[in-house]
Amino acid sequence: MANPTDYRSIAGALQYLTFTSSYIAYIVQQACLHMHDPREPHANLLKRILCYLEGTIDHGLQLHQTSPTSLTAYIGTDWPSCPDTRKSTSGYVVFLGNNLISWSSKHQQTVSHSSAEAEYRVVVNAVAKSY
Incomplete structure (x- = not known):
């Protein structure tokens, strides 16, 4: 050059x-x-x-001033989604008001013995990552 x-x-x-x-x-x-x-x-x-x-300048998350500014999380899990490892796929989204501020979707690291246990794990993960 x-x-x-x-x-x-x-x-x-x-x-x-x-x-x-x-x-x-x-x-x-x-x-x-x-x-x-x-x-x-x-x-x-x-x-x-x-x-x-x-x-891609217009792509991305838009944050807007909204009211109320409550923190809301939605979770979901698919137990057990992988037939080989028997691990669940879980995900969550977290909103501050109407603004998406965090999300994740991945296989859980450990094998859950029930759908309730899989959902408990995703709730714990979502709460830990949100604060």
């Missing part, structure tokens, strides 16, 4: 963006591996990242 300073500047700015947009952390890290000697394919990678970000 004729001017590697521009590459380093853009890659550095993208590194700061990964604090709030963690889903691009891997690809930005791959681009930063070449900061010492960037080439044209690396510059093209930065351009592709920037084009992706430009196309």
Whole structure:
């Protein structure tokens, strides 16, 4: 590249963006591996990242001022969803007023012996992550 300073500047700015947009952390890290000697394919990678970000600028969670500001959590579980491991899939969403502030969906780490136990585990997980 004729001017590697521009590459380093853009890659550095993208590194700061990964604090709030963690889903691009891997690809930005791959681009930063070449900061010492960037080439044209690396510059093209930065351009592709920037084009992706430009196309998704309106995506994301919107937070609006609402009333009331009560904290509400909804949970769900599928017991046992995996026939091999017998582990349940559980999920939760947490709202502050009308704003979605947290969510998760994953296999539970341990095997539950009943649907009630699986639901208890997801409630504990949702409460622990919400506060």
